[in-house]
Amino acid sequence: MIKNGASKLALDRVPSMADALEFDPAFLMSNALEQAVGHTGAKAILDIFGTPVTENELGWLEVIRLASGNNDLRLSARSRAALLAIFGK
Secondary structure, eight states: OTTTTSSOOOGGGHHHHHHHHTOOHHHHHHHHHHHHHHHHHHHHHHHHHOOOOOHHHHHHHHHHHHHTTSOOOOOOHHHHHHHHHHTTO
């Protein structure tokens, strides 16, 4: 019923469901949040708390922190261009 949208996934069930499905919990939480409070409510929550970071994105952040010596570096035009170039953008 959850899969076909007939029933909402309770927010407190997201971690265990994500684990059972081997799915990223942050991504699943974003979808469950929108389902629970609607698009406008979810947008307001994300505007306040920021976009959830997926496990894959967290891996990238850890490498960037390692490479920078754990400094809080500003994203310069040069570093942005280098990152975009990795993905052919």
